[in-house]
Amino acid sequence: xxxxxxxxxxxxxxxxxxxxxxxxxxxxxxxxxxxxxxxxxxxxxxxxxxxxxxxxxxx
Ligand SMILES: [Zn+2]
Numbered sequence: 001x002x003x004x005x006x007x008x009x010x011x012x013x014x015x016x017x018x019x020x021x022x023x024x025x026x027x028x029x030x031x032x033x034x035x036x037x038x039x040x041x042x043x044x045x046x047x048x049x050x051x052x053x054x055x056x057x058x059x
Pocket of ligand 1: 026
């Protein structure tokens with residue numbers, strides 16, 4: 001993990017990278033909420049939550 005940041009948008013981009021890398025590397029299935037992968041689900045939830053925060057903070 002990189003250093004903590006107060007920039008939600010940077011967090012979103014970072015989480016997106018992590019999530020996409022996971023989708024590429026993970027042998028499990030990822031069909032939205034029907035995902036068969038607990039880690040993938042956690043990453044997706046974190047990504048969406050962070051994205052919602054970033055959107056809320058948008059001017
Ligand atoms: Zn996975």
